[in-house]
Amino acid sequence: MELSDRKQKILCMAVEEYIRECSPITSGSVKDLTSLNCSTATLRNELNALEAMGYLKQLHTSGGRVPTAQGYRYYVEKLLEKANGSDVELDKVKSLISSRTSSLTEIVSEIAKIVGEATSYPTVVLVDGYENLVLKEFKLIPLLQDKVMVLIGTNAGYIYQNLEIKATEQECVDATNYLTKHFSGETIGFMVDNIAEYQDGMSGEISAFQMVVNSLIEGLKKLNKQKLLNVRREGSAKLLSDQSVDDAKKVLSVLEDEDELSNILTLEGKGDIEVTVADEDSSCSVVKAPIRLDGRQLASIGVIGPQRMDYAGIASALKVVIDSLNDLKGE
Amino acid sequence: MELSDRKQKILCMAVEEYIRECSPITSGSVKDLTSLNCSTATLRNELNALEAMGYLKQLHTSGGRVPTAQGYRYYVEKLLEKANGSDVELDKVKSLISSRTSSLTEIVSEIAKIVGEATSYPTVVLVDGYENLVLKEFKLIPLLQDKVMVLIGTNAGYIYQNLEIKATEQECVDATNYLTKHFSGETIGFMVDNIAEYQDGMSGEISAFQMVVNSLIEGLKKLNKQKLLNVRREGSAKLLSDQSVDDAKKVLSVLEDEDELSNILTLEGKGDIEVTVADEDSSCSVVKAPIRLDGRQLASIGVIGPQRMDYAGIASALKVVIDSLNDLKGE
DNA sequence: TTTAGCACTCTCAACCTTTAAGTGCTAGCA
DNA sequence: TGCTAGCACTTAAAGGTTGAGAGTGCTAAA
Numbered sequence: 001m002e003l004s005d006r007k008q009k010i011l012c013m014a015v016e017e018y019i020r021e022c023s024p025i026t027s028g029s030v031k032d033l034t035s036l037n038c039s040t041a042t043l044r045n046e047l048n049a050l051e052a053m054g055y056l057k058q059l060h061t062s063g064g065r066v067p068t069a070q071g072y073r074y075y076v077e078k079l080l081e082k083a084n085g086s087d088v089e090l091d092k093v094k095s096l097i098s099s100r101t102s103s104l105t106e107i108v109s110e111i112a113k114i115v116g117e118a119t120s121y122p123t124v125v126l127v128d129g130y131e132n133l134v135l136k137e138f139k140l141i142p143l144l145q146d147k148v149m150v151l152i153g154t155n156a157g158y159i160y161q162n163l164e165i166k167a168t169e170q171e172c173v174d175a176t177n178y179l180t181k182h183f184s185g186e187t188i189g190f191m192v193d194n195i196a197e198y199q200d201g202m203s204g205e206i207s208a209f210q211m212v213v214n215s216l217i218e219g220l221k222k223l224n225k226q227k228l229l230n231v232r233r234e235g236s237a238k239l240l241s242d243q244s245v246d247d248a249k250k251v252l253s254v255l256e257d258e259d260e261l262s263n264i265l266t267l268e269g270k271g272d273i274e275v276t277v278a279d280e281d282s283s284c285s286v287v288k289a290p291i292r293l294d295g296r297q298l299a300s301i302g303v304i305g306p307q308r309m310d311y312a313g314i315a316s317a318l319k320v321v322i323d324s325l326n327d328l329k330g331e
Numbered sequence: 332m333e334l335s336d337r338k339q340k341i342l343c344m345a346v347e348e349y350i351r352e353c354s355p356i357t358s359g360s361v362k363d364l365t366s367l368n369c370s371t372a373t374l375r376n377e378l379n380a381l382e383a384m385g386y387l388k389q390l391h392t393s394g395g396r397v398p399t400a401q402g403y404r405y406y407v408e409k410l411l412e413k414a415n416g417s418d419v420e421l422d423k424v425k426s427l428i429s430s431r432t433s434s435l436t437e438i439v440s441e442i443a444k445i446v447g448e449a450t451s452y453p454t455v456v457l458v459d460g461y462e463n464l465v466l467k468e469f470k471l472i473p474l475l476q477d478k479v480m481v482l483i484g485t486n487a488g489y490i491y492q493n494l495e496i497k498a499t500e501q502e503c504v505d506a507t508n509y510l511t512k513h514f515s516g517e518t519i520g521f522m523v524d525n526i527a528e529y530q531d532g533m534s535g536e537i538s539a540f541q542m543v544v545n546s547l548i549e550g551l552k553k554l555n556k557q558k559l560l561n562v563r564r565e566g567s568a569k570l571l572s573d574q575s576v577d578d579a580k581k582v583l584s585v586l587e588d589e590d591e592l593s594n595i596l597t598l599e600g601k602g603d604i605e606v607t608v609a610d611e612d613s614s615c616s617v618v619k620a621p622i623r624l625d626g627r628q629l630a631s632i633g634v635i636g637p638q639r640m641d642y643a644g645i646a647s648a649l650k651v652v653i654d655s656l657n658d659l660k661g662e
Numbered sequence: 663t664t665t666a667g668c669a670c671t672c673t674c675a676a677c678c679t680t681t682a683a684g685t686g687c688t689a690g691c692a
Numbered sequence: 693t694g695c696t697a698g699c700a701c702t703t704a705a706a707g708g709t710t711g712a713g714a715g716t717g718c719t720a721a722a
Contacts, residue, residue: 026683026685038694040684040696041695048686058685060704061703062702102493139474141470143468144484151472240583241580249572252568357716369663370665371715372665372666389716391671391673392671392716393671393713
């Protein structure tokens with residue numbers, strides 16, 4: 001059922017006002033805050049209708065109305081239709097891009113920091129697998145005490161791995177060359193899936209370095225299952241001032257539970273920005289988006305907060321950031 | 332002024348009980364909870380005396396007493412005298428030790444995690460400079476796009492650095508050999524301070540790789556000024572249940588302020604475990620300790636909480652962890 | 663030095679009252 | 693049919709009162 005123009009206007013204004021002031025919306029405040037030329041009685045009828053449709057609810061008979069989860073959702077949908085840029089400091093995003101010499105971990109942490117600071121809400125970035133990273137460079141370096149450090153350059157920064165194996169300088173060089181020759185330009189997923197085949201096809205030339213390569217692949221498989229989670233806690237102290245203790249507690253609990261964060265950040269659809277509004281089932285609201293590079297999804301980013309939070313600001317900040325990242329070519 | 336045995340007993344019991352139950356101590360509860368054979372009236376006199384000395388205070392005329400900051404401090408001092416081990420999972424500490432292949436960052440994060448989980452309080456580890464790390468191994472690796480990755484093995488894990496310079500394979504090998512020859516076994520501080528001298532004394536042999544070495548030292552100087560801070564938020568949601576909203580907010584604010592955390596973690600004395608009790612000046616309590624390796628201080632670790640927190644449990648957990656680490660020889 | 667006894671103080675919870683805000687409803691009007 | 697004015701009704705919030713209960717300080721006696 002589609003809402004009349006006036007109902008839409010009233011509902012959106014109500015949600016925004018409630019997000020801002022946290023005080024229930026009354027027929028009087030609607031009259032003051034909109035340019036609608038009608039009496040409070042008329043507005044009361046409208047509010048009554050919106051309540052009957054499930055968008056608003058009264059906390060008690062004579063105390064104004066507050067948005068329901070459904071009301072928030074309606075607002076958020078309208079919002080995403082006309083999502084526009086925001087005042088995120090684009091400079092920061094750009095400097096991030098130029099610093100691609102960093103490790104993936106640093107880059108992820110930097111993205112979380114930028115969004116966290118721009119929105120003043122807790123922000124989580126999740127890299128849930130390295131399959132889609134594109135390989136650019138390999139370096140295997142023998143270290144003291146039978147260890148080998150593997151340095152893998154990708155289109156999204158470097159990743160490191162420590163292997164507990166004994167290998168000679170020459171074996172490392174051979175392995176480096178072998179990997180560079182066959183897998184440069186491919187994704188990590190491709191390499192892990194196809195390495196066996198490559199080795200089968202050249203059983204003649206297999207030598208000592210094969211052991212090194214196998215160990216690396218084993219390591220990567222393990223690494224792939226681990227999730228790289230970066231959590232920023234911007235504004236979590238502020239939650240206590242802005243929200244009921246109960247709501248704040250819910251958000252803080254979620255932030256401490258890494259499994260739940262992973263679940264939350266898993267993207268449902270193929271769209272861009274997705275919003276989940278807290279209701280009886282989910283204890284906090286999330287605005288999340290995929291991070292892509294060269295068209296492949298690498299990670300997802302989510303801003304976590306209570307039901308009453310600044311969806312508009314967050315969504316537009318996220319949009320700016322992920323658009324910048326998505327535009328970025330993995331040189 | 333020294334307290335009588337009985338006063339000591341009463342005060343310590345009062346603090347412990349208040350930490351546990353968060354309800355004011357009355358003459359009745361003291362009688363119930365201690366084995367002292369005297370009447371409540373006598374105990375009232377004692378409580379009165381302790382109040383006059385500043386260890387306890389009444390919130391209102393007839394409502395029992397709670398410890399003052401001074402009272403907590405007295406308790407904590409007594410506590411540290413007889414600090415004993417706890418049920419921290421020593422296995423975890425040991426597995427940490429065996430995983431010295433990791434990077435310093437990973438090790439620091441692991442220490443914070445162990446203590447955070449053992450105490451259920453927010454825990455911060457601060458590495459405020461790399462001067463005292465002992466150098467074991469160098470590897471300079473030329474990468475694509477005019478970059479050089481520097482891998483420095485120390486007695487406390489590896490540190491990485493990315494240099495934005497152009498260098499040949501041979502220059503990197505030369506630099507690696509040069510550094511290994513002169514500084515293996517020394518501290519990073521020594522190397523940074525003395526490198527100029529070494530170079531002066533051998534102006535004849537200075538060659539292309541000098542540029543690489545200089546760039547590395549510059550980088551290390553910069554790195555040395557940065558502080559490596561790892562913050563775990565264990566139990567920060569629980570704070571909201573256990574404490575007044577105000578106290579919880581204070582702790583959460585501190586956790587968000589990296590500068591303040593650095594200040595807090597700076598050790599005052601030369602002792603082992605230090606405890607600061609929250610009072611008018613400091614908004615939260617801290618139990619902190621130095622992390623040493625081979626007798627040199629590398630970092631400090633602190634557990635942050637409200638005034639009313641489990642000092643005994645935290646102090647003993649910290650003691651176990653830092654003793655294990657201090658015993659550790661940086662092979 | 664300790665104890666028993668007692669008057670005193672203060673919080674807390676329950677209860678009531680008043681006030682002001684905001685509503686739903688109805689009847690009348692465009 | 694939609695809008696409006698008016699009015700009775702509801703409710704939360706704030707303020708005040710009360711009684712009960714817990715715990716104290718003080719005093720006099722052991």
